[in-house]
Amino acid sequence: MTNPHPATDEAADSPGPSVTPSHAPAPPAAPDGAQSPPGPPAPGDKSRTGGADGNPPPAEGRRHPATHAHPRPDPAPGLDAHLVVDRTAFRLDVTLTAAPGDVLALLGPNGAGKTTALRALAGLTPLTAGHLRLDGTSLEHTPPESRPVGVVFQDYLLFPHLSALDNVAFGPRCRGAGKAEARALAAAWLDRMGLSEHAASKPRHLSGGQAQRVALARALATHPRLLLLDEPLAALDARTRLEVRAQLRRHLAAFDAVSVLVTHDPLDAMVLADRLVVVEDGRVVQEGTPADIARHPRTDYIAQLVGLNLYRGQATGHTVRLDAGPSITTTEELSGPVFVAFPPSAVTLFRDRPSGASARNLWRCEVAGLETHGDQIRADLTGELPLAADLTTVAAAELDLHPGAPVWATVKATQTHAYPA
Numbered sequence: 001m002t003n004p005h006p007a008t009d010e011a012a013d014s015p016g017p018s019v020t021p022s023h024a025p026a027p028p029a030a031p032d033g034a035q036s037p038p039g040p041p042a043p044g045d046k047s048r049t050g051g052a053d054g055n056p057p058p059a060e061g062r063r064h065p066a067t068h069a070h071p072r073p074d075p076a077p078g079l080d081a082h083l084v085v086d087r088t089a090f091r092l093d094v095t096l097t098a099a100p101g102d103v104l105a106l107l108g109p110n111g112a113g114k115t116t117a118l119r120a121l122a123g124l125t126p127l128t129a130g131h132l133r134l135d136g137t138s139l140e141h142t143p144p145e146s147r148p149v150g151v152v153f154q155d156y157l158l159f160p161h162l163s164a165l166d167n168v169a170f171g172p173r174c175r176g177a178g179k180a181e182a183r184a185l186a187a188a189w190l191d192r193m194g195l196s197e198h199a200a201s202k203p204r205h206l207s208g209g210q211a212q213r214v215a216l217a218r219a220l221a222t223h224p225r226l227l228l229l230d231e232p233l234a235a236l237d238a239r240t241r242l243e244v245r246a247q248l249r250r251h252l253a254a255f256d257a258v259s260v261l262v263t264h265d266p267l268d269a270m271v272l273a274d275r276l277v278v279v280e281d282g283r284v285v286q287e288g289t290p291a292d293i294a295r296h297p298r299t300d301y302i303a304q305l306v307g308l309n310l311y312r313g314q315a316t317g318h319t320v321r322l323d324a325g326p327s328i329t330t331t332e333e334l335s336g337p338v339f340v341a342f343p344p345s346a347v348t349l350f351r352d353r354p355s356g357a358s359a360r361n362l363w364r365c366e367v368a369g370l371e372t373h374g375d376q377i378r379a380d381l382t383g384e385l386p387l388a389a390d391l392t393t394v395a396a397a398e399l400d401l402h403p404g405a406p407v408w409a410t411v412k413a414t415q416t417h418a419y420p421a
């Protein structure tokens with residue numbers, strides 16, 4: 001990653017990944033200490049919006065000694081990072097590993113440390129401790145502009161006065177490529193992105209989806225060995241997002257180095273990433289494949305993300321005594337600490353105590369709130385067991401649900417899923 005600029009993010013000696021168009025020239029090595037022109041801010045640069053630090057990112061990045069340390073040979077390809085960043089009231093301590101071709105998604109609530117992790121990978125935030133190795137080379141002491149890292153920003157951050165072609169050509173130019181060579185490389189990338197006919201367009205004449213693809217082309221044209229995507233779809237409207245998500249998925253699948261994506265959107269994470277890394281309060285609380293995380297959430301945040309009710313308790317056979325109070329009957333037979341999860345759609349509500357129902361998994365609750373959730377109504381319940389329940393609009397009307405209404409909630413054991421905590 002380059003100074004604050006995404007388009008200049010490549011180490012002079014980084015190996016050329018296979019994403020380079022076969023008919024395009026590879027960008028030449030940048031001279032040591034090459035200066036890049038000023039550019040858009042870096043990921044998480046809160047100075048643009050009056051952020052916490054109030055300083056532009058390079059200042060933080062340059063606290064790190066800008067020396068080219070002797071690269072430490074390491075046979076392991078891909079990303080091997082232990083990122084520790086200490087701040088007055090916050091500590092990031094996460095380990096991220098990925099093989100070439102892997103797409104990792106960092107998910108987590110606001111303030112969890114996702115952007116800090118991204119900035120640390122880019123070299124814009126110095127590590128307090130830990131290590132960062134990419135394809136076997138230690139990067140802790142490599143200045144941002146010499147890291148083989150490309151960044152795609154949430155709001156693209158294209159140069160408004162440059163054409164799409166020149167925006168993409170900017171990176172190779174910064175590395176010392178001649179104008180014609182850089183433009184040929186950029187043209188090949190735009191072609192690959194299906195944007196050839198927009199090569200001469202200025203960013204203001206591009207749609208959100210097109211601008212996002214130009215930003216991706218700009219990042220990839222520098223042959224990064226690590227691609228960082230900071231909420232890449234957040235600025236798009238819902239329809240464009242669907243289309244661009246599918247395109248981005250294809251491009252990431254074709255990219256042979258490591259990609260790390262920061263997103264708030266579980267769908268983006270599930271569709272785009274091979275592996276999710278959930279960060280809460282500066283720590284990794286869970287990681288795994290999207291399917292694994294969706295089936296076995298281990299924190300409330302993740303359970304909400306994937307739309308499940310989640311409880312912790314102690315299992316004895318088919319009964320789990322929840323830390324929250326009541327017991328749940330499950331189909332799994334377990335013992336010791338467990339999680340129990342079930343979807344809101346598995347909950348059935350009654351205004352009166354159902355006479356025929358067994359006492360199992362039947363709780364007395366009260367409606368705390370109601371909201372539309374797709375074509376359903378989601379009821380937020382408090383009481384014996386706090387839970388979310390989905391029901392149709394007709395059912396909600398028939399039950400005369402309103403905040404404060406008492407209800408009975410029941411869930412079949414077969415609809416629950418218990419797993420060791």
Ligand SMILES: Nc1ncnc2c1ncn2[C@@H]1O[C@H](COP(=O)(O)OP(=O)(O)OP(=O)(O)O)[C@@H](O)[C@H]1O
Pocket residue numbers: 044052053054087089090108109110111112113114115116117
């Ligand atoms: N430059 C900074 N100086 C001091 N504290 C900071 C700085 N940047 C972020 N923080 C703090 O570090 C913590 C992690 O912030 P970070 O932006 O990395 O979280 P995040 O997961 O990206 O959040 P969000 O999803 O809201 O962007 C927060 O407590 C934040 O206030």
